[in-house]
Amino acid sequence: MLDLKPDFGSFFKDETFTGDFTFANSPQSVRRFPFPFDRDDYMYSVNIEPHVSTRPGSVFEHAFDIDEHYVSEMRDRARVLARDPLRCQSLPHMELAGWDLLELLMESLARDYPQWFTLTRSGNDWHWVNKPLGIDQRFTFLDASSLPYGPMEYITRQVQGDFTLQDERDQNLWVDAGMVTTQADWSLDFDIGMNFFEWHAPVPLAHEKGIFERALKFLLRLQHGAPVRRFNWTMTVNPLLDTAPETYPEWGAMRTTVTPQNVGEKLHLRVELQSLFRLPRSNAIAFSIRAYLGRFDDLVTVPKWGRRLHRVVRDVHPDLAAYKGFLRNRDAMTDWLSHHDDGAPTSPGIWPD
């Protein structure tokens, strides 16, 4: 077992993503929120760009962003996995890709956050220290018996965001492994083993636009050392990280608790910063799906975001609103947001003015 001995220190927040929902973004965290809309309307596009370090302090500074919610998110992941181990699965041929992922994550975290993570290597003898989670582990790289879990599960219990590993065969990508506990309503257990078109089958409108064919062609050319990123988004009532189809009967009714008075407090824009990395040994592709929750009350403190969020929610295609699960509350959301939109033009791009 991975025995968490969390140390919140002065930076990490002790908060919950279920039950009493004490999750909240600090003012600094609101300012660095990855607001996903670069214009006043939204429709699917491939929208992939190089995942390069930009804007120190932003979510784009490091390959894998560790923020104030890290320790609590890892505690929430352990809670979800204890209830449902099927949220983490790896088909037998994916173990090497799991080691690739472990190496990528440990190297990145130790390089970018030396105050929290250290990695010491001597040949295949590795020593990993994760101070915030209280982990000190010596193990043999590529020897699964030297870790308490398989390599993918071991490391993704220690990194924010969901992860999937895609095997490449027959000019297609196959989702053959994953750690999925912070998802926007999709089931790894159902989708594992599917190819790129199969697992995207339920997405409306995008197939007809040829989005997935273009995206797959692009991803098959992905090179090691040249990762890419894109945004996706949805809406979540209450800061619930784990909106899994498996537990929908437990959280679905929260969607009916929205009133005109509590929209700002209840509604959260859920942004996925998705990044893709070609892995060196397995030639698999690692897909990081990092979810950020932004309370409407907080987002509208940035005037540009308030105006733009109103226009996007008001005008988004109803099929997309339904797929993203907020058709029921769209009118209440639009009414509430309209009070934060004075009709002024907005500047291009996602950043606050």
Add this chain to the structure above:
Amino acid sequence: MKDATMSLPPSILSRPVYGVLAPRPGLAHLVIADGAGAGAVADLFAADPGIAGRAHVLYTPGPDGGDDWAVIEALGAAQAQRAASVPTLLFRLARVLLDAKAGTQCYLAGSEGLIGQAERDLMAQGVPHQDIQKEHRGSTVRRVQCVHCKGITEAVRTDPFVCSHCGLSLYVRDHYSRRLAAFQGVCIDAEEPGNIPPAVEKFA
């Protein structure tokens, strides 16, 4: 013979594509069918009279009870067995696959549930995708996995339907897993418990 003209609704991207069985040269021909799939097998044998002498047919009645075993029996296959159900057919199939030679042509015909499960087992044994042909005939009932309890309900006719394992009312999502050979069923009244629309017969 059962009406073989029943058609599936427009396909979705995660669902297998079904064609029409066509004879291919092969050392052996493994034929797996249920219900009205017997008609597709008869058409296949008629298209190439050479198949029968090298064919092994596994057959079971369809999910609607339709039993065209007499059609199969009359084809003169080298080997033909009638199984009592899909699970018992798959049990026999596992034994047959132990001895299957490379280059054996595989033909699947009948209901989506039978085709999906047989294809899953064939591929698990390493039969290449291109050596498997599939033709849908007859019943359009669905095999559905409850995304909540993971139980599979066979021969689903209505939407919504009651999960045969956990009892939740599920709607059938147009999302299909080849690994499970099943569609996905999702709780229909999660947001407003008890608000369950009347079941509509969608699959027959």
